[in-house]
Amino acid sequence: QVQLQESGPGLVKPSQTLSLTCSVSGGSISSGYYYWSWIRQHPGKGLEWIGYIYYNGRTYYNPSLKNRVTISVDTSKNQFSLKVSSVTAADTAVYYCAREPQLDPGGVDPWGQGTLVTVSS
Amino acid sequence: DIQMTQSPSSLSASVGDRVTIACRASQSINSYLNWYQQKPGKAPILLISAASSLQSGVPSRFSGSGSGTDFTLTISSLQPEDFATYYCHQSYTTPRTFGQGTKLEIK
Numbered sequence: 101q102v103q104l105q106e107s108g109p110g111l112v113k114p115s116q117t118l119s120l121t122c123s124v125s126g127g128s129i130s131s132g133y134y135y136w137s138w139i140r141q142h143p144g145k146g147l148e149w150i151g152y153i154y155y156n157g158r159t160y161y162n163p164s165l166k167n168r169v170t171i172s173v174d175t176s177k178n179q180f181s182l183k184v185s186s187v188t189a190a191d192t193a194v195y196y197c198a199r200e201p202q203l204d205p206g207g208v209d210p211w212g213q214g215t216l217v218t219v220s221s
Numbered sequence: 222d223i224q225m226t227q228s229p230s231s232l233s234a235s236v237g238d239r240v241t242i243a244c245r246a247s248q249s250i251n252s253y254l255n256w257y258q259q260k261p262g263k264a265p266i267l268l269i270s271a272a273s274s275l276q277s278g279v280p281s282r283f284s285g286s287g288s289g290t291d292f293t294l295t296i297s298s299l300q301p302e303d304f305a306t307y308y309c310h311q312s313y314t315t316p317r318t319f320g321q322g323t324k325l326e327i328k
Binding site for chain 1: 269310321
């Protein structure tokens with residue numbers, strides 16, 4: 101079964117760029133059936149969709165994050181990545197990577213375990 | 222953006238109770254509605270997709286219904302492990318959006 105695992109720094113300074121990678125095992129990102137997603141959850145709050153990427157590099161982002169977000173894919177490593185630039189304390193959150201079916205009206209499954217990123221000097 | 226509104230925001234119930242959580246979309250999303258369960262410190266788990274399709278391994282006491290703008294998640298007989306926060310989520314269009322969550326607590 102497919103498993104996802106986030107990795108990256110747990111502490112980022114204000115105004116810098118947050119960078120996370122999601123490693124996918126048990127299945128290929130290049131299969132073409134799924135979007136590969138990033139979702140975050142502020143401490144004690146609800147879930148916020150950041151965006152997703154298709155294996156060919158096509159991306160969809162949440163406009164609320166304006167132009168600060170970049171999602172990329174490395175099919176050779178079976179990984180996809182998230183960058184959030186110009187971070188502030190409001191970007192402190194648990195960041196999840198996850199998978200969503202491209203064509204079927206299915207939900208997000210599975211999810212990575214999540215990684216807490218704190219923005220602080 | 223499509224706004225997803227859950228009610229109630231919190232709910233106290235007892236083991237064995239039947240519980241219903243509602244989710245309303247700000248516009249029609251057909252049946253592109255999913256439900257998740259999240260326990261503290263854990264990632265959400267997909268319970269139901271496409272409004273009423275129970276995921277493999279999810280107990281049959283969970284069920285979903287609805288289409289268009291109004292949806293419900295029902296737990297027919299609450300078990301101790303069901304006390305958690307539940308989220309609805311629309312996968313009809315981008316940006317994807319989630320309800321604010323319903324925290325189900327033990328009475």
